[in-house]
Amino acid sequence: MTRLFHHEGELAVARAAHEHRTMYSLSSLSTTSIEEVGSATTGPKCFQLYIHKDRGMSWDFIERCKEAEFSAICLTVDTLVAGNREKDLYTGMVIPPKFSLNSLFSFATHPSWSLNYLLRRKFELANVAGKISEGTGKLTSVVGYMNSQFDRSITWKDAAEAINRWGKPFAIKGVMSVEDAKRAVDIGASAVMISNHGGRQLDGSTAPFDQLGPIVDAVGDQIEVIVDGGVRRGTHVLKALAMGATACMIGRGYLYAVAAGGYAGVDRALTRLREEIERDMVLMGCSSLQQLDRSKLHC
Template structure:
């Protein structure tokens, strides 16, 4: 579980990291604190963020033995694409702020491991660049803006760049209350004020990379809104000013039809909404509370998984998003009925800590954990995981 700081001295490089929590420790060491707390923090009292991971500990695995598991197959087909693992790298914003290699590093690792990954509407590389350079399965995470011209442009750009799916995030109708960001005055791009200067100056490696490498921008937005270019804004203000709180099921159906391709709804938490998503023809849903960054006190995705799978699992794919820090968490989600599990911080801490090398190591660790876990559970394919192999405490 979450480690208490100060940072143990033994974790100084990516090779000292043996699990995702170690990368969190290294990220804390390397990032200016406003940036670290933007990644690590969540809404209000951060109860939901904590529960997202803790929920996995309330269910135990019951393994079978003597199953002849030398040859195993951890692949799965999700949203029409076969991937090596039942693990998706969820879309997250602003990655160039966390490490200068940003989305490019994550895309390269995802491609090497043949994993789904997503770029955010607020990504720091363009839809076109990702489309042109990475052949792996990729989704554009879509925010529904007040500016309808921007919304239409995002769909067309995703189509032209041959993205495999659009994932509409529906849990961000207004911004969550991220108090850590308020305290640190986190803005994007960072404002170097007299008050914040010290936090950046104390991490010169990060600051030099940020200042002297490619300029930070949000290229999916910059043709439409000033916030896509150089003006600093808090994420809270961005969500509250730019996104359309009137978005409703009709708007989702319209977007789904305009896009016409594989469509996923991210941020569904109730059975009723999952049923509605199935009725309008979504191919998949991500059960998600945005990593606890939105509605604090919301239930954890893993806690909601069983009832949602029972209601809609035969009609569309259900992905369990958030809180995943171990391969066994993925196995528990799959045994409950998820098609795949997904997460953001599981690769973001590693990106922040050590760029592409870090993400490669984090994904490799998770891959080993999943495959080791499958063997110890006595399953040769992920499809063999089932609820008989789980017991609630």
């Protein structure tokens, strides 16, 4: 729902990612469609799949990604029910955003955002618009959408079916244990994404970084191991790679940037991140990423 942060939305982030030669990942709940992102950039693109109760629509996402030439899919498995997002209740946050007594103060104190929201591109859940009215025509909370639309009955069998239907690189996102990482290998996934959804689901869950070492040790020679959660600085990336991760992902790191300045904001954030990674590699005495290993960490 990047349109909430800036009217340039997902397109700004996808273009900046391409420019910086990194992969962009588009949510099922994006405000720009698979097709529009597909035609806006030829850079590597991942689609994040939420299996909805409407299975036909969910499998159709996969076909749409093939048409739009996405490079990979990741299936998020940590959101069968939504975490209790109390702040949304406090602020009166609903989708599409609406002026209400609760939200009035926030709208009034952010006039530039409010004007852009009212005058620029309309908010819609672009991948499901026309199929699901909640969140586009019909008001709902984010938690309400997740709890009413996501399929809680999904199993490893469904993940295996998604892998078969897609037939290209496929990651399971939200893995937090060695046991689940091994199962991901067994069903033919190409990557596990160690993630606790940025701490937005289960309050007090383990930090993904703390699960990285054991998961790399168990499956790192069979599958790519990607990690996210709190990656804000170049040093965070270097620590994860030194621990054995194949790659890191960032969520809020780019959302703050797109909120501040659209494409220019993300461009600047990614420039800073690259500068930090390169500077810190020099300071660590590393001339290539291959030289990063656990001997570089004090564990």
